[in-house]
Amino acid sequence: MTKNYTTQKIYIAVFAFFSLCITQTVYGQSQKNLDSVLEEFRSALINPDDATLLRLTSKDLTYGHSNGLIENQDQFIEALKNGPSKFVAIQVSDQSITLVDDLALVRQNLSGEVQTGEAVSKLNLGVLLVWKKEKSGWQLLARQAFKR
DSSP states (O other): OHHHHHHHHHHHHHHHHHHHHHHHHHHHHHHHHHHHHHHHHHHHHHSOOHHHHHHHEEEEEEEEOTTSOEEOHHHHHHHHHHSSEEEEEEEEEEEEEEEETTEEEEEEEEEEEEEETTEEEEEEEEEEEEEEEETTEEEEEEEEEEEO
């Protein structure tokens, strides 16, 4: 009986070890994939196109600006492509990613420049992004910015 009990403990320990290894591998792959999606999204903010923005954003998108304006997916894409202001440059710093089930909470500082007409102004924002892992890949579900 003691031998079987010891064998069971060994099996449980081995199972737990491999489960942890698999979880860490999946977590690492998801975060690495998300890093490339975040860079693609940053680029799409500067050079917007419908196909990329539709693929990277959820139809349920809530996009909050630092001035309190909230946009849905259609409004966000339309404003980005045809609105009065255009991103000229965007730099991301102090980014952190927390994965929770099929969600990713991304906090980052965003700095750069926006052009409105002939005037160019500086950006200095804190941003919280909520990404959801769908079968097609990561999609932005919510975003809220605040002035820093």
